[in-house]
Structure formats: C-alpha cells, structure tokens
Amino acid sequence: MGSSDTVAEAQCIDVLVVGGGPVGLITAYQLARTLPSPGSTIKIVEKHAKSTQDAYGRAITLFPRTAEMLDQLGLADTLAQQCFACRETVSYDASGCEVAGRGWAFMEHMKDTRWDFSLVLRQKHQEEVFRSALRQLGVTLDTNTALVDVNVDETNPVDTHRVTATLEDAKTGLRYTVRCKYLIGADGGKSTVRRALDIPFDGSSSVDKWVRIDGVVKTNIPKPRSYCAIESPTHGNVLWVALDHGGTRIGYAFTPERERAYPVFDEAAAMKEAIAAVRPFELEFERVDWWTVYVVGQRVARTFSVSDCVFLAGDSCHTHSSGAAQGMNTGIHDAVNLGWKLSLVLRGLASPSLLHTYERERRPNVEKLIKYDKSISRLMTMQLPEDWTGDPDADPNVVLGEVMAEAAAFSSGLGIFYEPDDVLNRVLLPCEGLIAPGRRAPDVSLRKPGTLELTRLHRETPNLAVFYIVVFSGDPQVTNATFQAFCDALESSAFLKGSVVGDANALPIACITVPAVAGPSAWELLGGRGPAGGGKVFYDVPEKEAHHRYGVDIQQGAVYVLRPDGWIGTSLPMSAEAVPALETYFRGFLVM
Known part of the structure; x- marks a missing residue:
C-alpha cells in the first residue's frame, strides 16, 4: 500500500493503537495504567468522528468472564451503573407459547461468578466509559485520523522503533508519520492495518442476511425485559433483547423472499x-435509534502478528455473526491478553518472545467460536448446520437450543481456557485436586484482617500487569511447619526475594496469603511472621469457600500463580519445593 508525500517531522512513541472501539480503547487503557508517561508513549487514533460513530447500535452484551476482566481493570462497576442486568431469558414458539430449554436459556445458569448475568449496554455507552478512563490517565483518542500506510524496517532490532505509520488528518488532509515500537490494529473487519500488510483473511461470507433494529417499543410480549427468542416461521429465530435506557433490540433473518419484496x-x-x-405478538415503535442489514460470514486472519511488532486484535483478525453475541467479548479477551504482555515487554520486565503467546493462546479460542458460530448462524435462519449428520427433518429451533447449551461454558467465558505450555501455563509439580494451569482463576469471597470486612479475590488482584502468588495456607494449627518452610525458602531465593517484598526494582510479582481461618492478628495466625513474600493477608470465609473452590486441602495448603489477566499460571502443593518451581516458572519469561 503506497503513501503520498508527508509533511511534519516523525513523532516517536512506544505504541500506536489504530481503532477507537472497545478493543483499541481497552488495549490502550491497559498500557496507560502500567507504563510511565503514557501521554507521550501511547497514541490511539480513530478515522471516524465519534459524534458520528457513536450512533446507537453495534455490540451490546458483555458475558460474565468479560465482566470479570473489566472488573480487574477497574471498569466494570461504572458499566454496571448504566447497564441492563439481564438474568431472565424466554423462548416462544411460532404460536406464542413459552418453551423451556431453548434459545438463550443457558444464560440463566451462568454461576460461579459475582457477574452472574449478561451486562447489556450499547457500545456507544461502553466506549464513553472507556474513553473517560483513558483520559484520566492522560491519553486522548485522536479522531478524524486515518491510517494510510504501514512500513516495518526489519533491519532494526525488535523492541526498537522499527514501525513507521503514515497518518492523515481528515479535516486538513495533512499527512504525517509516526514511528513506534509496536502497532496494534484494532480497526475492525475492514482493517487498514491488515490490508496494508497483505495479511490474508481466510473464510467466507454466506448468502444469509440479518436485520438488527434498536428503539423504544410498545408490545404485549409477556416478558419484554429479557433475552428472548421467538421462533418465527418466516423470519428465523428472532432475537429480542432488552437494552439499557429502556431500549429494545430486535433481530431477524432477511430472507431472499423478504428482500425481493422491497425495491x-x-x-x-x-x-x-x-x-x-414477532407475530403472534404485537409491536409498535415509539422511536428507532438505529438499524442495519448485514451479511453473515466467518473469517480469520492468517496470522495475528507481523515481524513481532504489529499485532491484530478483535474484528481486524476474526469476524463472525452476532448470533452468539460474542464479537465484543472475544475482542476484549484479545485486548486483555495482549495488553499486559506488551506492558511487561515495554518496561523491560519480560522477553519480547512473551508476545508469541498472544496468538498461540487466542487463536484456538477464536477457532472454537467460529465453529460454534457457523452452526448457530445457520440454525437462526432455520437451516441445519452444514456438517449436520442427524435427522434431516430435525427442528432447527430444537437443535439450536442444544448447540447453545453445548457452547454455554464457552459463551459465558467461564469455561474458556488456555492449553498447558512451557511458558505461561505450566505444570511443574504434581497437583492432584488443584485447578490446572491455563484455567480461569475463580473469584472467591475473602475477609480483611481486623474488620473482617468482605472482599473478593479479583478485587485484590487487579490487572496491573502483575502476577500474584496466592498461598492458600490452610489450617494454621496443622500446616504451620509447612508454611514456615515455604516462607523460609521464598526468602532465601535470590531471584524471588526482592521481587515479592517491595523492592523498587522488583519483578512484577505480588504475594497474597489466605489462611483457612480468621484470627485476632495475622501475625499470630501465621506463626509469628508476616505474610508470604511480604504481601497481604486475607482470611477465608467461615464456609472455607476459597480453599474449597481452589481444590485445596486445608490440612496441606497450596500455592497458585495467578496471571495478570486472571488465568492460572501454575498450581503447586505448599512446600519448600514449591519455591524452585516458582523460580522456574518466572525465569521462563521474566528478565531481571
């Protein structure tokens, strides 16, 4: 992709983020809250004026795992102030009778999380929250700024300013260049970044089209403030979603017969x-906020990165239908996965090779989504999946319910996992009964020392590009000797000691100790010493929720490493032998 003559001297920054939607904003936000001087090291651009782009419509639903990650970024509470918290679903057959177990029924069973609902908030409002948080950190979204060219000088070493981007001011037509160490393409399905670097976008678009329309309505549907499916004989499996601020979204198949009826x-x-x-129900529009017709298809970029310095995230590297409401969720998962890794590399705390794990972890989950989406999108248009081998006369509405139920853990995000590997998700010691590396770290209730005020593990492990060693120390009357041996070994570790006791030049590691019982003083409870690694102490609740949920025998204890994004890095029995295993884990990607 060629560029015309430019003016103005090149600006040098660390990261250029192209695209001002949720994926780009979350990526920039993570970097801004962990990098020094973010206002001069991060630039985020968007080619549209947000007054235009902020029209209603687009993505609406955040599922529990996404909400958990945004909670660890300090953003979820603000979203919850405005959202419609959807905990009820319903499906109606063609005659308007309620049928159980079909459509979106899985959403009523999203448990094991404090965010046990669908957080429905139109993208317009979400972006306002994200932009505000970013501004507070000194980074402003530059709108009316289009990327026109990208060049990578591979003769320069990785982690230097090897990327040159040409930008254009839409108002003045002025072109100028920005040199950066890393460029993030979060610029949607028609990504300029992807096209400029000639990255193939594998997949196809179908002949199926859908209509989505948002507005304020009157209706006699019995449960209008829910996530609803209506099994229409003429318009497919119709989507009805209660939106924020009293709105409603309706989505239906735009069949060839419907299309031919309208010049x-x-x-x-x-x-x-x-x-x-929505027949047999009645519907009247009081106001229409937005509507669209779009073609259903699934595509995945051949690669998610180029030359270890340009990365694609969100729709720029994978697109699919809105049938499973996963688009923004999957994009935010991309952004969170990439953001903390890039922060550690830029701060010189991790090897640039850590960034190779981004595609390695995200691609398999994207491919799972594409597989589900191909089936779901066809079933919502009353067609059986292309690879269907069952009864050819099966009711697509029934099959859809079965597919949605099968995909429930993935759709909620609570079952998404990363495969064990030799970098971030490592099995280092036998850990029977413990949660395996690569799985989600569950949120659990904890109590603060002294006040016994309730808190949550996710609130005490915010995503600040920091790893957390969480020591479930069990019953102190039984495990004290083992706990003391673990702490002695930790304090003797030349690699870990300075990293977990507050050294100014420490590695990005913090410690939390969780005894199974409460006491008048953490010092006495821990056998006359402070918490492991000089970190914080939180007591388990009387029901031993934390120990039980993490599979920890209170008579033995266990040690977990939680990644910054809330997945488990490794799990170990609590013992002095756990410390060499921790050293092995962190030496695999951190640099001292």
Whole structure:
C-alpha cells in the first residue's frame, strides 16, 4: 500500500493503537495504567468522528468472564451503573407459547461468578466509559485520523522503533508519520492495518442476511425485559433483547423472499418486517435509534502478528455473526491478553518472545467460536448446520437450543481456557485436586484482617500487569511447619526475594496469603511472621469457600500463580519445593 508525500517531522512513541472501539480503547487503557508517561508513549487514533460513530447500535452484551476482566481493570462497576442486568431469558414458539430449554436459556445458569448475568449496554455507552478512563490517565483518542500506510524496517532490532505509520488528518488532509515500537490494529473487519500488510483473511461470507433494529417499543410480549427468542416461521429465530435506557433490540433473518419484496429496504421497511417477525405478538415503535442489514460470514486472519511488532486484535483478525453475541467479548479477551504482555515487554520486565503467546493462546479460542458460530448462524435462519449428520427433518429451533447449551461454558467465558505450555501455563509439580494451569482463576469471597470486612479475590488482584502468588495456607494449627518452610525458602531465593517484598526494582510479582481461618492478628495466625513474600493477608470465609473452590486441602495448603489477566499460571502443593518451581516458572519469561 503506497503513501503520498508527508509533511511534519516523525513523532516517536512506544505504541500506536489504530481503532477507537472497545478493543483499541481497552488495549490502550491497559498500557496507560502500567507504563510511565503514557501521554507521550501511547497514541490511539480513530478515522471516524465519534459524534458520528457513536450512533446507537453495534455490540451490546458483555458475558460474565468479560465482566470479570473489566472488573480487574477497574471498569466494570461504572458499566454496571448504566447497564441492563439481564438474568431472565424466554423462548416462544411460532404460536406464542413459552418453551423451556431453548434459545438463550443457558444464560440463566451462568454461576460461579459475582457477574452472574449478561451486562447489556450499547457500545456507544461502553466506549464513553472507556474513553473517560483513558483520559484520566492522560491519553486522548485522536479522531478524524486515518491510517494510510504501514512500513516495518526489519533491519532494526525488535523492541526498537522499527514501525513507521503514515497518518492523515481528515479535516486538513495533512499527512504525517509516526514511528513506534509496536502497532496494534484494532480497526475492525475492514482493517487498514491488515490490508496494508497483505495479511490474508481466510473464510467466507454466506448468502444469509440479518436485520438488527434498536428503539423504544410498545408490545404485549409477556416478558419484554429479557433475552428472548421467538421462533418465527418466516423470519428465523428472532432475537429480542432488552437494552439499557429502556431500549429494545430486535433481530431477524432477511430472507431472499423478504428482500425481493422491497425495491428499497429502508427504516420503514425494517420496522414493518420487525412487526411481522414477532407475530403472534404485537409491536409498535415509539422511536428507532438505529438499524442495519448485514451479511453473515466467518473469517480469520492468517496470522495475528507481523515481524513481532504489529499485532491484530478483535474484528481486524476474526469476524463472525452476532448470533452468539460474542464479537465484543472475544475482542476484549484479545485486548486483555495482549495488553499486559506488551506492558511487561515495554518496561523491560519480560522477553519480547512473551508476545508469541498472544496468538498461540487466542487463536484456538477464536477457532472454537467460529465453529460454534457457523452452526448457530445457520440454525437462526432455520437451516441445519452444514456438517449436520442427524435427522434431516430435525427442528432447527430444537437443535439450536442444544448447540447453545453445548457452547454455554464457552459463551459465558467461564469455561474458556488456555492449553498447558512451557511458558505461561505450566505444570511443574504434581497437583492432584488443584485447578490446572491455563484455567480461569475463580473469584472467591475473602475477609480483611481486623474488620473482617468482605472482599473478593479479583478485587485484590487487579490487572496491573502483575502476577500474584496466592498461598492458600490452610489450617494454621496443622500446616504451620509447612508454611514456615515455604516462607523460609521464598526468602532465601535470590531471584524471588526482592521481587515479592517491595523492592523498587522488583519483578512484577505480588504475594497474597489466605489462611483457612480468621484470627485476632495475622501475625499470630501465621506463626509469628508476616505474610508470604511480604504481601497481604486475607482470611477465608467461615464456609472455607476459597480453599474449597481452589481444590485445596486445608490440612496441606497450596500455592497458585495467578496471571495478570486472571488465568492460572501454575498450581503447586505448599512446600519448600514449591519455591524452585516458582523460580522456574518466572525465569521462563521474566528478565531481571
């Protein structure tokens, strides 16, 4: 992709983020809260004026695992202030009778999390929250700024300013260059970054089209403030979602028969078909905020990175239908996975090779989503999946319910995992009964010393690009000797000691000790010493929720490493032998 003559001297920064949607904003936000002088080291650009781009529509739903990650970034509470918290679902057959176990029923069973609901908030409002948080850290989204060219000088070493981006001010037409160490393409399905670097976008688009329309409505649907499916004989499996601020989204299949009936399909036509789609129920639009027609398809970029310095995230590297409501969730998972890793590399705390784990971890989960989406999108248009081998006369609505139920743990995000490897998700010692590396770290209730005030593990392990060694020390009356031996070994570790006791030049590691019982003083409870690694102490609740959920025998104890993004890095029995294993784990990617 060629560029025209530029003016103005090149600006040098650490990271250029292209795309001002949720994926780009979350990536920039993670970097801004962990890098020094973010205002001069991070630049985020968006080619659209947000007053135009901020129209209603687009993505709406955040599932529990995404909400958990945003909670660890300090953003979820603000989103919850505005959201519609959807805990109820319903499915209606063609005659308007309620049917159980179909459609979105899985959403009522998203447990083992404090965020046990679908956080429904239109993308417009989410972006406002993210931009505000970013501004507070000194980084402003530059709108009306388009990327026109990208060049990588591979003769320069990795982690130097080897990327040159040409940007254009849409108002003035002025072109200028920015040199950066890393460029993040979060610029959507028609990504300029992906196209500029000639990255193939494998997959296809189908002939299926869907309509989505948002507005304020009147209806006699019995449960209008829910996530609802209506099994229409003419418009497929119709989506009905209660939105924030009293709105409603309706989505339906735009079949060839429907399309042929309209020489021009405009807002009036979209409303007319929506009214027909929800029959036998009645519908009246008081206001339309947004509507669209789009083609259903699935595509994945051939690679998620180029030359170890340009990375794609979100729709720029994978697109699919909105059938499973996973688009923004998957993009935010990309952003969170990449953000903390890039922060550690930029701060000189991790080897640049750590960034290789981004695609290695994210691609398998994207491919799982694409597989589910291919089936779900066809079933929502009343067609059986292409690879269907069952009864050819099966009811697509019934099969859809089965597929959605099968995908439930993945869709909620609570079952998403990363495969064990030799870098971040390592099995180092036998750990029977403990949660395996690469799995989600569950949120559990804890109590603060003294006040016994309730808190949560996720709140005490914020995503600041820091790893947490969590020592579940069990019952002190039984495990004291083992705990003392572990702490002695930790304090004797030349590699770990300075990293976990507050050294100014420490590695990004913090410690939390969780005894199974409470006491009048943590010092007495821990046998006359402070917490492991000089960190913090939180007591388990009387029901021993933390120990039980993490599979820890209170008579033995255990040690976990929690990654910055809330997945488990490794799990170990509590013993002096755990310390060499911890050294092995952290030496695999951190630098001292």
